[in-house]
Amino acid sequence: MSNLFNWNPDRSKYPLMKEDGSLDVDLSSQKFTKLWVGPNHPGVTGNMAVEITVSGDEIVHAKTHVGYLHRGFEKLIERRLFIQGFPTCIRMCVAEPDYNEYLLSKSIEDLSGIEIPEMAEWLRTLVLEMARLQSLLRTVPGQGGTFSLGLGVQWGMYLRDLILDRFEELTGGRIYHMYILPGGVRGLLPDGFKERLEENLQLIDEFIIKIKKLMFDNAVFKKRAIGVGVIKKEWVDQFGIVGPNARSVGISRDIRKDYSYLKYQELDFEPPTATDGDIFARSTVRYRELIQTVDLIRQIMAKMPEKGDIKSPTPNVLHWKIPKGETYTRSESSRGEYGMYYVTDGSDKPRRINLRGPSYNHAMTLLEHMLVNANISDVHAIMVSLQTCPPEIER
Amino acid sequence: MGKLKDILSPFTAWGGVIKDPVTIKNPIGRPAAPRYRGFHKNEVDVCIGCGSCEAICENEAIDLVPVEGIKAKDGDSGLRPMVDYGRCCWCALCVDVCTTGSLTLSDEYTWVSENADEFRYIPGLDKKDWDKNENGWKKPEPNYEFYSLDRVKMPELHAQERGQSFIEFITGYSKQQAELEADRCVECGICTSACPAHMGIPEYIKAIRNNDLEEGLRILYETNPLPEICGRICTHKCESVCTMGHKGDPISIRWLKRYIADQNPSEKYKEILNAENLVDNGKKIAIIGAGPAGLSTAYYLKLMGYQCTIFEKLPEAGGMMRYGIPEYRLPYDQIDKDVNYILSLGVEIKYNVNIGTDITLEDLGKDFDAVFAGTGLHLGRSTRVPGSDNKNVYFATDLLREISLGQEVPLTEKIVVIGGGNVAMDITRSLARLQNIKYGKVDILATCLESEDIMPADREEVVEAREELAIVDPGWGPKEIETENEKIKGLHVVKCLSVFDENKAFNPKFDEENKKFFVADMIVESIGQGMDLSYLSDEFKENLRFSNRGRIEVDDYFQSGIDWLFVGGDIIQGSDVIHGIANGHKAAIGIDNFLMKK
Numbered sequence: 001m002s003n004l005f006n007w008n009p010d011r012s013k014y015p016l017m018k019e020d021g022s023l024d025v026d027l028s029s030q031k032f033t034k035l036w037v038g039p040n041h042p043g044v045t046g047n048m049a050v051e052i053t054v055s056g057d058e059i060v061h062a063k064t065h066v067g068y069l070h071r072g073f074e075k076l077i078e079r080r081l082f083i084q085g086f087p088t089c090i091r092m093c094v095a096e097p098d099y100n101e102y103l104l105s106k107s108i109e110d111l112s113g114i115e116i117p118e119m120a121e122w123l124r125t126l127v128l129e130m131a132r133l134q135s136l137l138r139t140v141p142g143q144g145g146t147f148s149l150g151l152g153v154q155w156g157m158y159l160r161d162l163i164l165d166r167f168e169e170l171t172g173g174r175i176y177h178m179y180i181l182p183g184g185v186r187g188l189l190p191d192g193f194k195e196r197l198e199e200n201l202q203l204i205d206e207f208i209i210k211i212k213k214l215m216f217d218n219a220v221f222k223k224r225a226i227g228v229g230v231i232k233k234e235w236v237d238q239f240g241i242v243g244p245n246a247r248s249v250g251i252s253r254d255i256r257k258d259y260s261y262l263k264y265q266e267l268d269f270e271p272p273t274a275t276d277g278d279i280f281a282r283s284t285v286r287y288r289e290l291i292q293t294v295d296l297i298r299q300i301m302a303k304m305p306e307k308g309d310i311k312s313p314t315p316n317v318l319h320w321k322i323p324k325g326e327t328y329t330r331s332e333s334s335r336g337e338y339g340m341y342y343v344t345d346g347s348d349k350p351r352r353i354n355l356r357g358p359s360y361n362h363a364m365t366l367l368e369h370m371l372v373n374a375n376i377s378d379v380h381a382i383m384v385s386l387q388t389c390p391p392e393i394e395r
Numbered sequence: 396m397g398k399l400k401d402i403l404s405p406f407t408a409w410g411g412v413i414k415d416p417v418t419i420k421n422p423i424g425r426p427a428a429p430r431y432r433g434f435h436k437n438e439v440d441v442c443i444g445c446g447s448c449e450a451i452c453e454n455e456a457i458d459l460v461p462v463e464g465i466k467a468k469d470g471d472s473g474l475r476p477m478v479d480y481g482r483c484c485w486c487a488l489c490v491d492v493c494t495t496g497s498l499t500l501s502d503e504y505t506w507v508s509e510n511a512d513e514f515r516y517i518p519g520l521d522k523k524d525w526d527k528n529e530n531g532w533k534k535p536e537p538n539y540e541f542y543s544l545d546r547v548k549m550p551e552l553h554a555q556e557r558g559q560s561f562i563e564f565i566t567g568y569s570k571q572q573a574e575l576e577a578d579r580c581v582e583c584g585i586c587t588s589a590c591p592a593h594m595g596i597p598e599y600i601k602a603i604r605n606n607d608l609e610e611g612l613r614i615l616y617e618t619n620p621l622p623e624i625c626g627r628i629c630t631h632k633c634e635s636v637c638t639m640g641h642k643g644d645p646i647s648i649r650w651l652k653r654y655i656a657d658q659n660p661s662e663k664y665k666e667i668l669n670a671e672n673l674v675d676n677g678k679k680i681a682i683i684g685a686g687p688a689g690l691s692t693a694y695y696l697k698l699m700g701y702q703c704t705i706f707e708k709l710p711e712a713g714g715m716m717r718y719g720i721p722e723y724r725l726p727y728d729q730i731d732k733d734v735n736y737i738l739s740l741g742v743e744i745k746y747n748v749n750i751g752t753d754i755t756l757e758d759l760g761k762d763f764d765a766v767f768a769g770t771g772l773h774l775g776r777s778t779r780v781p782g783s784d785n786k787n788v789y790f791a792t793d794l795l796r797e798i799s800l801g802q803e804v805p806l807t808e809k810i811v812v813i814g815g816g817n818v819a820m821d822i823t824r825s826l827a828r829l830q831n832i833k834y835g836k837v838d839i840l841a842t843c844l845e846s847e848d849i850m851p852a853d854r855e856e857v858v859e860a861r862e863e864l865a866i867v868d869p870g871w872g873p874k875e876i877e878t879e880n881e882k883i884k885g886l887h888v889v890k891c892l893s894v895f896d897e898n899k900a901f902n903p904k905f906d907e908e909n910k911k912f913f914v915a916d917m918i919v920e921s922i923g924q925g926m927d928l929s930y931l932s933d934e935f936k937e938n939l940r941f942s943n944r945g946r947i948e949v950d951d952y953f954q955s956g957i958d959w960l961f962v963g964g965d966i967i968q969g970s971d972v973i974h975g976i977a978n979g980h981k982a983a984i985g986i987d988n989f990l991m992k993k
Contacts, residue, residue, distance in 0.1 A: 218401060
């Protein structure tokens, strides 16, 4: 039993990677097998495939394949008016569309020198935290799901649905909110919104206790998660690891603190961290972030004004031209730093936009590295623990 | 113990078996939230088919299509949006940008049909179950606009300052102001169809936004060779139908036109308009009257290669624009700028020539290949109430002409003007200025049959007249001018209850009990203008067709019953500069067609 929770097997038995990065694997030797995990696999977090080479049940090489989901959103936005970008950009990450809206709007506002009203800032902060909440309600129990613990996922999905109800009330849409637009937001809180959201938050409070008992105080979960998929501290800068993945190795990186935006300076919070860097540590960080997000939403609702302007005047959106310039805007999504590089050339369309999504580093380079010497049954767990969102890799 | 807890605690989840599944608590099929972005609705009677929804749709899911079954109204393109749900993403930008507020989304979100074509439909006309749904996405209120609803205020001199002289009091937009105002346009083009000359209004407004004023001038001259003049005094029918006027102020189209013309120096006109080497086809056209219609005809005929000679009765060109509109609204140097450009192309004007006495129309018909007559409405009309034959009762048109000619104008300390149109306001404000200069005070009153809300004068004219201390007292019918020893004592009026009858015919009704007396020692009548067709001999009159109202009947290209005689301008369409310009342009095409066939 003493070994049960400190199980850290030696996975370095197959040092088959040559110095130049090529793999010395002879498939005809019958010692190795090539397998595809995904793209259509229930355990994969989207249309993404991992090509793995296994020896027995241990992975000796992994290669991420993307391209199944490419829709060219960056180029689509570059061919549309500034206002037309915001209903398009949300699809770059379906799980948390609001960060896309925020970054696009903020970029346009920065480049045209527009300041948004205070009420709109509060509403944006609220919506971004609600987006984080609904994302975490799926991700936190979702980690259990990768170990076949499906019950927590169902609880989480129900509560996420309640938050989507609130989004529907506030924004008119459940998934694609299209609420944050250049210049402000598209509506005040409906009557009774705060009370209904508070009722939902109380249910989430109960969920927080229940999921701890179900998942984090669970011997099986611990056995599968502790010591598996470890991120080393030196990898953080090497691979550009951000967000909870970086915080799980003790590096407190959070755009909300480091480059505070919207109303985060007026909110009292400290990003949670852990030190072990394994799946369990990352799950714990996200779990504590879930608790913190509920608290942040309560703080926002208490501090935000009741009424106020929701939008600053903008030029006529049908022929809005923005002077030549470029900007990089960033925000802290539930997966980490989510940034947008936005270039304008004085015309009525953006010259170039580029989304900096955390999944690109996490799922393309880091995952390939982490999977070497991992057990085949841990592929999905590791992928989910990095909170990969393939749509955001392929804009 | 901790490890035992890790084995036991997951079993707490068994507590859930005694609870109902959440899908029972929240069954599928509930109504959507009040703000839900569901299927489209459109109030087709309110919609004007401006096409802003089509322009903003990022998926090209909306097409403006011609429809049947709607009642055409002024300022309506006759098109309505058709939505394609194979493309729509329900972002509701179309709702937020809608200039009339007719387009909304319902809260309905399920629609099943085996026929895929059904999902392309015209909201409001193709009846749907959700047409009556109250809930659904509407444009957020207030202070949520995709464009500015307020027009950029035109800088002008203060009433006290402008009332002392005939100096132009509208000072014109700066570059920044013009670009801000031009930015408001949604390029629907409804103005173009309302403009008699069908000017490319959205295009020249776009040229202002692009700061390409030379291109703007080229667009202006395509349909209007008098932009400086029209930019100041046009009756702006375009602004009356401007789609921005539904929720806010219409765009200052007239002032934007003036901005383009003002900013282009006259010496560069020829180069900008590429009019340096015009061809000459050897044919000669005579034009009677150097007013808007005559100048416009001459300009477009000259571009086609004709030699044009204009015969003008008065000493300078411009017609009613110079001799009917006061200088403070339309300075003479601006008329000269437009006229001189037309003259620089080779058009000739013979001044002080009276057709009928100096040269006859027959002679013109013989000497020239075709003749265009745009002789205008220069005669005044009398109310014919008792006392109106007094020598101190004047016609506004006569006084305005005398002011323009620099002649001494009769003036007294107490004046009453009868009339509620723009000409009445012009004479009121002109005489008020003269009173100010001569007596240091204003004592002039304008009265008319129409009540304040249906006064034919432009609203700003009435407001500005009052700012300049003239009294405007509408809603009274003149009854009698009281005189004593040939001197005017004043005007008796009775309350006018209505001006038009049920058939919209002029048939004023009065309340004879409700009387008023306006003290005055001079009265000016300004109740309309008449035409002087004395240059037409009896022989001509026999060959021409006349309408019931005494106007010469012409075809679509202003050709009269005598094939070489074209007639246009105020004598055909009533007094209006832009109509005159449009007539002139069309008559030029008509003359060209006529002579090409000959």
